[in-house]
Amino acid sequence: MAALESGAVGSYRQAAEVFQVAERSVGSWWRAYQAGGREALAVKRTRRPGPHELIGEEERAVLFQAMADYTPEQLLIGGPLWTRPLVAELVRMVTGMVMTERGVGKWLRRHGFSPQRPDRRSYRQDQAKVTAWLRDEYPAIAAGAKAENAVVAWADQCGLRSDTAPPGRSWAPKGQTPIVRVNGHRFRVNIMSAIGSRGTLYFTVFTEKFTEKVFTAFLDRLARQAGRKVHVIADRHPVHRSKAVRAWLAVRFEPIPA
Incomplete structure (x- = not known):
């Protein structure tokens, strides 16, 4: 634009040849420069709107x-x-x-995630939070259940493999590692269980993935077997907090807010 304005180049074509740009672009830039000065030449980068965020x-x-x-x-x-x-x-x-x-x-x-090589770190429970919850929140749940003649059940799920050696240590002569024989036919099952405050155990075994359908079916059986209202205490597993489970609870029971 400075070359055109000073007369160093006499036409759009000459400017295009000197600066190795398109002649049509030179004309567009010159008209914008004449109308709004240098500010009009700033590139206005606009981001194409992405898809609507469907996950709330x-x-x-x-x-x-x-x-x-x-x-x-x-x-x-x-x-x-x-x-x-x-x-x-x-x-x-x-x-x-x-x-x-x-x-x-x-x-x-x-949302700021990237694939990274993980570090090894031992798993530890946040004992301070557990102690605070047992001290501040659990007594109200237990008192409410007692007043309603209801059951308090602590629920969790885990997986078992046929080729997993039992935990713990086994005594053996020094230098002779003990051998535990396990099933060569590998298979895996999952277990959903809940234990009541008085020691009553409820459980189910399944081979498919742990889904909201499996969880709600277990809750339905748990309520039928208990024969009365049940206060279920579970961790923050995403299935426990899923939309489908919340909707199921809203219809059948009175859920406690997460």
């Missing part, structure tokens, strides 16, 4: 908290690392929405 803020918080607190293996949906297919499965569990691997990758990057 509350569900997104549940998903990210689950990824921070658990591995896919602990949630009974996969191995030890969060991959795009397993995140897609987690999204389906919590929201009922089906996402492609590519879509999951874009969604994670949009």
